[in-house]
Amino acid sequence: MTGFKGGLMGSLAMVAALAGGTAQAGSAAQPGQTVGLPAGAPFAVGLYFVNTSSFGIRSTEPRGTELNINLPSFIWATPWTLAGGRLQFVVLQPIAATSSRGAPYQSGIGQTLLAGQVAWTLSEHVHVSYLLGAYVPSDTRIVIQNAVLHQRFAATYNGDGLNLTAHVLHGILLDTVSPLGTYYPDFLNLDLTATRKFGKWEVGPVAFASTDLPTTRRPGTQRQGQVAVGGLIGYDFGPVNLQAYVTRDVAQSNYGGVDTRGWLRAIVPVYKDGGAEPLRPIFSR
Numbered sequence: 107m108t109g110f111k112g113g114l115m116g117s118l119a120m121v122a123a124l125a126g127g128t129a130q131a132g133s134a135a136q137p138g139q140t141v142g143l144p145a146g147a148p149f150a151v152g153l154y155f156v157n158t159s160s161f162g163i164r165s166t167e168p169r170g171t172e173l174n175i176n177l178p179s180f181i182w183a184t185p186w187t188l189a190g191g192r193l194q195f196v197v198l199q200p201i202a203a204t205s206s207r208g209a210p211y212q213s214g215i216g217q218t219l220l221a222g223q224v225a226w227t228l229s230e231h232v233h234v235s236y237l238l239g240a241y242v243p244s245d246t247r248i249v250i251q252n253a254v255l256h257q258r259f260a261a262t263y264n265g266d267g268l269n270l271t272a273h274v275l276h277g278i279l280l281d282t283v284s285p286l287g288t289y290y291p292d293f294l295n296l297d298l299t300a301t302r303k304f305g306k307w308e309v310g311p312v313a314f315a316s317t318d319l320p321t322t323r324r325p326g327t328q329r330q331g332q333v334a335v336g337g338l339i340g341y342d343f344g345p346v347n348l349q350a351y352v353t354r355d356v357a358q359s360n361y362g363g364v365d366t367r368g369w370l371r372a373i374v375p376v377y378k379d380g381g382a383e384p385l386r387p388i389f390s391r
Contacts, residue, residue: 133293134217134241134254135275136160136175136200137316140297142338142349142371145273146262147233148192148225148385149183152378156181162367169208170363176201179219185379190388191226196239204248214246221256227385231265241277250290253280267303269310272296278321289327292319301338308340312351332358334365347373 139158157178164171179198186193200216221239228234237258244251260273275295282290294317301310317331336353349371355364 133275133295133316133318134250134277134279134290135256135293135295136177137295137332138297138312138314138334138353138367138369139177140260140273140275141312141314141336141353141369142269142299142301142340142351143273144233144262144264144269144271144299145258145260145297146225146235146271147264148227148235149181149194150378150384151183151185151192151382153376154181154183155179155374155376156371158369158371160367160369162365164361164365165363166207167363171207172205172211174203175216180376185382187385188224189226190385191224191235192385194223194225196221196223200249202249212248214248215244216246216249217241217244217251217254219256223258227387229387229389231263233262233264235260235262247286250279251284251286251288252282252290254278255280269299269301269303269308271299273298291327291329292321293317294319299338301340303342306342308338308342308349310338312336312338312353314353328360330358330360332361332365334367345375349373 157176159176161174164173177198177200179196182195184193184195196219198219202216203211203213205211219239219241221237223235223237225233225235239256241254241256243253255278256276258273258275260271263270273296275297277293279290279292284290296315298313299310301308313335315333318329320329332355334353334355336351338349338351340347340349351369352367353369354366358364
């Protein structure tokens, strides 16, 4: 199934669980969440359910920090176009559970992501997309609670069975201090995919990076960042597409330890409009 298949999906960083140092920070969009998705390409017209689930352990002391995040979402690829690109909408509701350094598990509902996106087909195998949306405020204390203005930029090449995608995720906190006094900086993430299909199978390397931005800082804060690499395997069952990948930090700053994480994604079309015409390449008109 062509399309970016969930590249809109938002997530949360478990600030209380993962932050190190005297101040807490994190990304409202979970680093690595769009790895494996051709995020620049448009969906075929229809409604899709996409869920990405991950479980990881960060090697904090005296015990590791465990974190599970589920990202169920509905994505509507409309028959409408805007400036020649497919107009698409997403609603996502994260659910998370965490145990910080061996403490009892806490769980809760994260920030809802509401977003719109336009995806263009520039030529037969080259696509780009832009997303604009927001994470709405949350009362759950283990996640970022404040509203976040969110945008994403993606480019995808999908010729010859390849998925070569670079996806930039940027967040701007509308208020950098939570009701509990936690400090949240703006953030920038980069998700990278280089997979290839062999029949119904898909394999290849993946990577992601994230960093807090120094746009708003206060004394005592420590910027967090990480770089992780891994591998992906997927299988297309027909209407349902499954992907699994494993990642591990090769560098991290102020997270308190290295994160090793397993991911599983399911992409399920609720309905597809078989009579809708695909987008024509902009530069072939």
